[in-house]
Amino acid sequence: MISELFKNREVLRTLVAKDFKARYKDKALGRFWSLADPLVMVIVFTIVFEYIFKTGQEFFPLFLLIAMTPHRFFTNSVNAAAQSGLENAQLVKKVAFPRVILPIACVLSHMRHFFIELSLVLLLFLFFPEAFHLSLNLLWLPVVFAVQVVFILGVSLMVAGLNVRYRDTQYMLNSTLLILYWMTPIFYPFSFVPPKIARVLEWNPLVGVIESYRAILLRGAPPDAHQMVIAAIASALMLVIGALVFRKYEKIFADYL
């Protein structure tokens, strides 16, 4: 799978660029649109949670955005990967190329958006300079990011393979993502979750990932070791499952599109 991918890296690069370009084609504001969504959400949720619920969370907009940006990377990639087979049906039917390129292109394309959206986080840090903690723990960021990418890749592969054979996947995915949205500490710190429930919820690697980002960026602390290990294990497991599922269905892509 990996050597195939390397051989076809030019195809992969082209598909990512195509996806990226297609998104902004014929739009007057172009790339700005990828910032509009998170910006609106941060403003609205800040008003709701700060001024209506009065959660009293320090630097709430930053606290929210640090969680929302990686979570958006996750949902957007997974949704796009689920549709990738259908969207490229003509290509799949006509040209023999490793099908695994399709979901991976989705993940890479949304990784690019993720980095664009990070500029918003940086911008917010300019508003709240006192929230930023410069420490050696920043070196943990690439590790956390790697765990996150592994998890996203695993889920993307799984839904990309499944959705070609069973179109129910898309609907199941929608409700699952909605549940995950609220089961992930985006609006609340994970410490609010009662320990009994937390023990189950932390198997969602996004919990470890988001909590680690917050710890590193907002507190200058290292990630919680326990959470991070669980997240890494769950992510690796997900990648294996995703790869196996995808391999099972990739051969019949052209038959079901």
Added chain:
Amino acid sequence: MTSTEQNTISPPAENQPADIEKNTLAQQGQIAAANTALPPVVIAARNVGKRYEMHRHRSMLLSDMAKMAFSKYSKDYFWALRHIEFDIRKGESVALVGPNGAGKSTLLSIIAQTVYPDEGNIEVHGRVSALLELGAGFHPHFTGRENIIINGIVMGLSRQEIEARMDDIISFSELGKFIDEPIQNYSSGMLARLGFSVAASVDPEILIVDEALSVGDAAFQEKSFQRIMDFKKSGCTILFVTHALGLVERFCDKAILLSHGQMLEAGESTAICRHYDERVRENRLEAPLSPYETEFLALWKRFAAMAVIFAMCGVVMAAGIHFVLKYTPGMEAPHSVKRLAGMGK
């Protein structure tokens, strides 16, 4: 398969699937030893079969599970192709002929390796370019030029190779200044011309042509025909599907006659075309075997499905009985029921 008429391109000695591999390997060895002048085999099909599930676009629903449990058969399969065996050597141009639904396009897709066979195996050596559904995979919002790059790369060229060929492709497609317009504004003829120009530019070693010669106007058709002839002269292997038998005789050395997913005959194209004509007139295109096949459901799957259904019934019944026994009028309702009804704390 009528063995007297059988005249395969490289006839395997026998048709028993079990012996095929041994035979052909031995045969190939002999050929290599006896006659080194023969060009190498570039496409080798061994007992290739492709089946499709009937009603395959339905996913498994619970009701299907129930049906599976209590019906005799599980899935219906339709064999679009079965027992396909041939060797195609480098530089040969081979036509696939046969009535509609014979499996010609499925076979082309298997050779293009977009569809995998369910039975047997196929070996393809060399870069394949398929002139199938020209322009498929084009993105409407991109310009012609951008689409050439994307399509060329997906077909296996590097970016430098495609840039080097860009001028040739554009001039062949006769699109001129429209090449930098988004292709959503193209006419269908322009699209087809662009599609042909890209697909024909990738230096294929194996070219698959499916009715693609009906592209564009008469002048462009002649030009694309010439281009394909050039490929043929330069030693490219060509596979060709068409209903125009005249074109087959003019253009191909060999032909394979398919009907109902089976190979009826293979051999020199003129002979095959004549036989095909005769068979059509005498109505002898019947399938040697029934292409339909129903498979008996594995026992354990039936038991499993039945067990799930019985268990579900059991749970519902047990809950009902429990409720009836426990909850006689006048009695305090069980705690769980009250909770459900929102009466408890």
